[in-house]
Amino acid sequence: MNILLVGAGGREHALAWKIAQSPLLTRLVVAPGNPGIAKLAETRQVAADNVDGLVALAQEIAADLVVVGPEAVLEKGLADRLEALGVPCFGPTAAAARLESSKAFTKAFAERHKLPTAGFVVVETPDGIETALDRFEPPYVLKADGLAAGKGVVIAADRDEALAAAHEMLGGRFGQAGARLVVEEFMAGEEASLFALCDGKTALLFGAAQDHKRAYDGDTGPNTGGMGTYSPAPVLTAGIEQVAYDRMIAPTMAGMAAEGSPFKGVLFAGLMLDRNGPRLVEYNARFGDPECQVLMLRLESDLLPYLHAAALGRLAEMPPLVWRDTAAICVVLAAEGYPDAPIKGAIVSGAEADFGPHVMVFHAGTAHDAQGRLIVSGGRVLNVCASGATLAEARDQAYAAVAAIHLPGGFHRSDIGWRALNG
Numbered sequence: 001m002n003i004l005l006v007g008a009g010g011r012e013h014a015l016a017w018k019i020a021q022s023p024l025l026t027r028l029v030v031a032p033g034n035p036g037i038a039k040l041a042e043t044r045q046v047a048a049d050n051v052d053g054l055v056a057l058a059q060e061i062a063a064d065l066v067v068v069g070p071e072a073v074l075e076k077g078l079a080d081r082l083e084a085l086g087v088p089c090f091g092p093t094a095a096a097a098r099l100e101s102s103k104a105f106t107k108a109f110a111e112r113h114k115l116p117t118a119g120f121v122v123v124e125t126p127d128g129i130e131t132a133l134d135r136f137e138p139p140y141v142l143k144a145d146g147l148a149a150g151k152g153v154v155i156a157a158d159r160d161e162a163l164a165a166a167h168e169m170l171g172g173r174f175g176q177a178g179a180r181l182v183v184e185e186f187m188a189g190e191e192a193s194l195f196a197l198c199d200g201k202t203a204l205l206f207g208a209a210q211d212h213k214r215a216y217d218g219d220t221g222p223n224t225g226g227m228g229t230y231s232p233a234p235v236l237t238a239g240i241e242q243v244a245y246d247r248m249i250a251p252t253m254a255g256m257a258a259e260g261s262p263f264k265g266v267l268f269a270g271l272m273l274d275r276n277g278p279r280l281v282e283y284n285a286r287f288g289d290p291e292c293q294v295l296m297l298r299l300e301s302d303l304l305p306y307l308h309a310a311a312l313g314r315l316a317e318m319p320p321l322v323w324r325d326t327a328a329i330c331v332v333l334a335a336e337g338y339p340d341a342p343i344k345g346a347i348v349s350g351a352e353a354d355f356g357p358h359v360m361v362f363h364a365g366t367a368h369d370a371q372g373r374l375i376v377s378g379g380r381v382l383n384v385c386a387s388g389a390t391l392a393e394a395r396d397q398a399y400a401a402v403a404a405i406h407l408p409g410g411f412h413r414s415d416i417g418w419r420a421l422n423g
């Protein structure tokens with residue numbers, strides 16, 4: 001099979017690494033990829049949000065399947081364009097991707113289909129802010145409606161802070177993405193990420209992971225795209241997973257199909273767990289980054305036939321997925337200044353050493369300079385991943401590799417996995 005994989009991050013490096021192992025693969029082209037991906041696949045300099053360029057590339061290489069990593073190009077309709085041309089695409093249409101691209105859509109959908117989630121109010125004008133806040137107790141949760149690169153959520157400790165944030169959001173801080181605002185009930189509990197492969201009709205659970213969103217140790221500092229993950233997530237027991245499947249994933253698949261937007265691709269449910277069971281924090285229409293990295297390390301089955309079956313609507317015919325009986329961890333090495341203003345250009349050394357069969361270093365924000373040296377080109381630079389018989393073993397291997405990599409000015413969290421390791 002000829003495969004076009006879209007994206008340039010650690011998630012896509014992990015997907016490329018897994019797809020490259022498939023006996024079904026003839027040719028793997030990644031657009032635009034990164035220096036790590038370039039070692040195991042062809043890379044082409046077409047931006048991950050250039051719909052026309054990606055459609056042309058898929059046709060040029062006679063792609064049997066296009067696998068889409070990031071969300072922005074889904075919102076722009078890449079899957080719709082490919083579907084119209086008869087090219088199978090693993091990723092939802094723009095209408096189905098609203099589960100990620102519009103929080104107001106998703107909250108209303110959750111209400112229509114009775115999914116367990118926080119109560120909410122949609123606010124469209126500044127006059128609506130005060131009455132919306134009256135409905136809730138502090139802390140207040142405010143969300144820009146549209147895609148805001150993970151920065152569209154404010155948890156305000158008191159009313160003054162909430163008012164200021166709400167006015168700022170509606171005042172254009174997030175452009176069109178902030179034209180509407182969702183105010184919702186604060187949910188306390190522990191978060192976990194649950195994944196399902198979907199083909200429009202059938203959803204197949206695809207494992208779970210826990211992310212660490214805050215920049216610094218002890219869950220302090222600003223929110224980020226994710227500083228590290230581990231899988232499995234013991235907090236998400238098989239029982240809770242089944243409840244999430246029955247009360248969220250399955251009704252979401254059925255509801256999207258019934259409303260004319262069947263969902264294909266990865267449904268990523270951000271869950272809040274407390275003693276009342278799982279509640280939905282948000283949906284994403286893609287793999288998590290860096291959740292995907294640890295899932296790929298644990299997956300024994302060949303991924304490619306599942307992605308292809310999902311794109312063709314044939315997941316029901318597939319045998320159960322097989323997972324390794326191991327734990328996996330991912331530690332993100334971030335650039336100085338991440339997440340607010342990452343500084344690019346520092347020279348990275350030691351990342352290409354051989355750390356043995358249980359360690360993988362997936363590239364994210366890296367590039368080569370004119371002299372061919374590996375340099376920092378983005379906020380999250382490298383994902384140092386390891387697997388082991390236990391999470392503690394995986395953690396020790398990952399941090400041994402972290403210690404051997406030099407990223408001037410950079411930082412990482414030293415406590416990835418603490419919930420599962422101390423619990």
Ligand code: AMP
Pocket residue numbers: 118141143150153155184185186187188191213270281282
């Ligand atoms: P989201 O972009 O919707 O995932 O929100 C980002 C983060 O904000 C989540 O991972 C949670 O930590 C937090 N969050 C979002 N919604 C809520 C809520 N209703 N209650 C508590 N925390 C929330």
Ligand code: GLY
Pocket residue numbers: 211225226284287288289290291
């Ligand atoms: N790591 C969280 C996300 O991909 O949204």
